[in-house]
Amino acid sequence: MDFLATITALENEDGKKIFEVMVNDTVSLCVRVLVFILIFYIGKKLINVVLTYVDLMSKDRFDVGARQFSKSFIKLGMYIILFLVGLLVFGFKEQSIITMISAVGLGVGISLKGFLSNIAGGVVILFTKPFTVGEYIEVNGAFGEVYKIDVFSTHINTLDSKRVIIPNNVMLNSNVINHDANEYRRIKLEIPVSYECDQKRAVEVLENISKTYEGLEHDRKPFINIMAYEDSSVNIYFIVWTKREGYYRTRGNLIAHIIEVFNKENIEIPYNKLDVNIKNCRGD
Secondary structure (H helix, E strand, O other), X not given: OHHHHHHHHOEOOOOOEHHHHHHHHHXXXXXXXXXXXXXXXXXXXXXXXXXXXXXXXXXXXXXHHHHHHHHHHHHHHHHHHHHXXXXXXXXXXXXXXXXXXXXXXHHHHHHOHHHHHHHHHHHHHHHHOOOOOOOEEEEOOEEEEEEEEOOOEEEEXXXXXXXXXXXXXXXXXXXXXXXXXXXXXXXXXXXXXXXXOOHHHHHHHHHHHHHHOOOEOOOOOOEEEEEEEOOOOEEEEEEEEEEOOOHHHHHHHXXXXXXXXXXXXXXXXXXXXXXXXXXXXXXX
């Protein structure tokens, strides 16, 4: 008890009880922490409301990629503002916050060049639109559908359902092949036929398919011609056009249709065959 009385009786140089000062500071700190948490909770709810409003407001004015980028950019900015407001409520002075921002900004500028270049790359992609959400692109060996464009990266879903995330500065500095940039896409097939069949008849059948098959653009001139003589086949180039929507479905169905028609017309598509000859090596 004497020890506790001694502790509570201690005074600082201003004549105030140290124990009371510590208790008051602790209570004040707890209150500030609670207010800080409350501000973040309310701010998060407010940010979600704002993002929902932005999404609804921009749905008719911007494409999906522009909406995604705008929302992620606004979200980042609002969280930064919320954090600064929280620091003010916590007790930090304006001058201290400005000094901290300057120091952090200098550090970010030196050590996080890639971070800033990703933001710049996202802005360039947003305004130049080399591709948009839903289009099929090919970049750095990755091929798939653009799923999302945000502040820092572009997300691609590959054909086998893998998610490839590429930083925006890499997208900006790489050769991007946009397979859906134009309204129409070209289907190019190299179709082999056997030497024994009538190659001219094969060309005529393919020409008829190009004019009648549903899903192809019949107003665009096709290219159908014998182009190469291989070891076991004569190769015919079959180049036609279709709309970019449903390209892969049309291409796959077209290949199956060509095989079906060739079978009906007795036009052989050669394939590797293995002939096995068994000899009787016994002397009897």
